[in-house]
Amino acid sequence: MSNRTIIPFGPQHPVLPEPIHLDLVMEDETVVEAIPRIGWVHRGLEKLVEKKDFLEMTYVAERICGICSFIHGLTYCHGIEQIMNIEVPIRAHYLRTLWSEFSRIHSHLLWLGLVADAFGFESLFMHSWRIREKVLDIIEATTGGRVIFGSAKVGGTRRDIDNDMLKRILIQVTEIDKEMKEISQTFLNDFSVQQRLKDVGILSKADANMLGAVGPMLRASGVNQDMRKLNYAAYGQINWEPVIAQEGDCYARVQVRVGELFQASDIIRQVIEKIPEGPVDVKVTGMPQGEFFARTEQPRGEVIYYLKGNGTKNLERMRVRTPTFANIPAITKVLPGIQLADVPMMLLTIDPCISCTER
Amino acid sequence: MIEEQKTIEISPSDLVVKVRDMFVEQYRLVQIGATKLPDRIEINYSFDKNYQFINFRLILMDDKVEIPSVSGVYWNALFYENEIHDLFGLNIKGIVLDFKGTFYETKEKFAFASCPPKVEPIVRVKEKGKLNEQ
Numbered sequence: 001m002s003n004r005t006i007i008p009f010g011p012q013h014p015v016l017p018e019p020i021h022l023d024l025v026m027e028d029e030t031v032v033e034a035i036p037r038i039g040w041v042h043r044g045l046e047k048l049v050e051k052k053d054f055l056e057m058t059y060v061a062e063r064i065c066g067i068c069s070f071i072h073g074l075t076y077c078h079g080i081e082q083i084m085n086i087e088v089p090i091r092a093h094y095l096r097t098l099w100s101e102f103s104r105i106h107s108h109l110l111w112l113g114l115v116a117d118a119f120g121f122e123s124l125f126m127h128s129w130r131i132r133e134k135v136l137d138i139i140e141a142t143t144g145g146r147v148i149f150g151s152a153k154v155g156g157t158r159r160d161i162d163n164d165m166l167k168r169i170l171i172q173v174t175e176i177d178k179e180m181k182e183i184s185q186t187f188l189n190d191f192s193v194q195q196r197l198k199d200v201g202i203l204s205k206a207d208a209n210m211l212g213a214v215g216p217m218l219r220a221s222g223v224n225q226d227m228r229k230l231n232y233a234a235y236g237q238i239n240w241e242p243v244i245a246q247e248g249d250c251y252a253r254v255q256v257r258v259g260e261l262f263q264a265s266d267i268i269r270q271v272i273e274k275i276p277e278g279p280v281d282v283k284v285t286g287m288p289q290g291e292f293f294a295r296t297e298q299p300r301g302e303v304i305y306y307l308k309g310n311g312t313k314n315l316e317r318m319r320v321r322t323p324t325f326a327n328i329p330a331i332t333k334v335l336p337g338i339q340l341a342d343v344p345m346m347l348l349t350i351d352p353c354i355s356c357t358e359r
Numbered sequence: 360m361i362e363e364q365k366t367i368e369i370s371p372s373d374l375v376v377k378v379r380d381m382f383v384e385q386y387r388l389v390q391i392g393a394t395k396l397p398d399r400i401e402i403n404y405s406f407d408k409n410y411q412f413i414n415f416r417l418i419l420m421d422d423k424v425e426i427p428s429v430s431g432v433y434w435n436a437l438f439y440e441n442e443i444h445d446l447f448g449l450n451i452k453g454i455v456l457d458f459k460g461t462f463y464e465t466k467e468k469f470a471f472a473s474c475p476p477k478v479e480p481i482v483r484v485k486e487k488g489k490l491n492e493q
Contacts, residue, residue: 035456039445039463044470082362212388212435230362230410293364293405293412304390306403321390329435358463 004032007340011040015118015344018354022332022347026340034335036328042358046318053313054080054288055154061305064320065356066147067107068298070099073152076318078232079294079307080154084286092156093234094275099139099149100233100296101264101271105176106135107299108257108264111351112187115254118348119196124186131179138169156281166272177265184258197251201334201346204248213330214323215301216260217350219244220252227297238270253349260299287311298323300351324350324357366403366414371426374404377415378429381406386413391429391439393447395471402426402443419449422472428453438462446471 005026011019019040025033048060061076062069074096081088113128136146142161143149151158161169187193203213208221218225219242226242228235243259245252288309295304301323308317327350338346369377381388386406394401400422404415417426428451430437440451441462448469460468 037458037462039461039465042463042465044465047471209385209387210382210433212433225410227410293414295362295412302389304405306390306392306394308394316396317394319390319392319394321392325438326390326435329438333434 003027009343013344015348016352017114018352020328020347020352020354022335022343024335024340024343029340031335031338031340031343034332036332038328038354038358040358041355043355045359046320049315049318051314054309054315055284057315057318058152058154059150061318061320062148062150062152064359065322065353067110067353068103068300068303068356069147070103070143070149070152071296071298071303072320073149074100074233075294075296075303075305076307077152077154078296079292079305080288080309082292082294083288083290083307083309084154084284086155086282086284088156089279089282090234090276091160091278092280094237094271095157095159095161095280096152096233097235097238098161098268098271098275099143099151101267102135102139104264104299105261106132106139107351108261109135109180111257111299111348112183112254115345115348116187118344119193121186121190121193124183127179127183131176131183134172134176134179138172141165142169153281155284156279158281160280166275170269170272173265173268177262180261180265184261187254187258193254194251196342196345197254198247198249200250200342201338201349202248203330203334207333208248208330211330211333212326213301214326215297215299215351216253216256217301217327217330220256221248222246227295227302230295232294232296234271234274237274238267240267240270250345250349287313288315300324300353300356301326320359322353322356322359324353327352328357362410362412364412364414366416368416368418371417371419371424374415374417375427375429375432378404379432381413382432384408388429388433388436391436391443393443393449393471395447395473400447400449402449404429422447422449424450426451428455430455445469448472 007024009022011021021037023035062073064072109128109132113125116124140146143151203221205222208218243256245255289311291308293306304321306319310316386408389405389407400419402417406413437456440454441458445463
């Protein structure tokens with residue numbers, strides 16, 4: 001038997017934008033066990049419900065993550081609206097769907113860029129982020145923010161988008177689509193990319209399900225599950241199906257995310273075609289009393305907000321379970337058996353967001 | 360549309376058996392989360408299968424009660440259980456990988472173990488054309 005060594009991986013590592021630590025138990029160059037550890041950026045944001053009222057907490061929810069900021073806010077508002085039986089205007093549902101899908105495109109382009117950077121394809125990284133800038137420009141033009149949208153509110157949305165702007169978005173999305181097609185050819189067909197990603201870090205369908213994996217990590221293993229099928233926002237009025245792949249390796253995770261780029265732009269087109277005229281918010285009266293588990297699909301996967309109100313302005317509990325938290329068990333099961341050189345790539349394929357995870 | 364969410368109260372002694380049933384039925388463990396209330400602690404074990412959401416709830420009257428770990432059934436439960444231990448100070452026995460309080464290194468130990476004093480709800484009553492707060 002070879003000698004075993006333990007290599008500490010992280011919390012500071014060139015491939016990790018945020019701190020997570022793995023004790024990698026190695027036999028020569030092969031990982032035989034991975035023990036994770038988090039806890040460097042825990043902010044205790046959930047505890048703020050004791051100080052901020054249930055309307056102010058929307059801002060806190062939006063600040064849990066800088067990438068899926070809008071969907072955090074949306075999920076929180078959706079949960080409160082379910083507890084308080086608030087009927088959100090249909091136009092607001094469509095706007096929420098539009099901004100959610102722009103979030104998905106910019107998140108996936110960010111991730112594709114990071115992956116390209118990790119396997120040493122600098123120009124592909126730069127092209128991914130160049131296209132992402134155009135998406136951020138649209139987000140800025142419609143919400144005023146590039147990172148924190150500030151557009152979700154309990155009872156609807158804070159802002160509307162006029163019809164001229166919607167027409168301009170349609171033209172821009174078509175242009176962005178063309179550029180995404182160009183880079184997706186390289187991500188999916190380039191020989192060196194395939195060499196780094198195919199047959200690396202395979203997660204079986206059964207393991208993905210039983211380890212509680214979510215999002216592209218789950219769908220890349222052949223599980224057809226996407227929380228948008230719960231028909232929150234306007235997803236029930238849109239024609240779409242989850243993007244899935246079967247192989248469960250790093251390449252399959254890229255396939256799913258690339259597929260979701262084009263799915264998102266298609267959903268945006270349908271939203272612009274179908275969005276009705278009307279108000280974008282309703283007045284909220286009363287205080288939340290009751291509980292609800294709000295579930296939505298972020299770019300990284302299912303996020304859950306457990307909200308419990310007791311009829312006062314402060315909630316009794318806000319508990320957030322983010323997609324990265326759900327994907328950590330899967331990654332620690334997949335790492336054994338792979339080569340040390342593939343660990344950064346494998347870790348990146350869950351698209352880790354640690355600030356989000358620790359809240 | 361309101362998603363149907365079923366919550367079933369169970370006791371600590373039934374927990375592992377009930378969770379094993381969910382595993383056999385191929386439910387996915389969605390999350391485990393604790394809630395500290397003025398008079399009790401609730402722990403929610405949430406499961407999903409084909410978008411059907413089921414929640415088991417343990418109600419503990421004090422934080423000294425020993426809770427059996429379900430990480431022997433669902434391996435990924437160990438992360439939720441370590442989190443609950445570190446934030447709420449609850450006593451979970453038999454976690455397959457027990458970080459023994461080092462999963463979250465918070466400045467204040469068991470930072471979520473306390474809850475604020477109960478505030479009575481404000482009732483607004485309309486009386487002779489003007490609003491009074493009681």
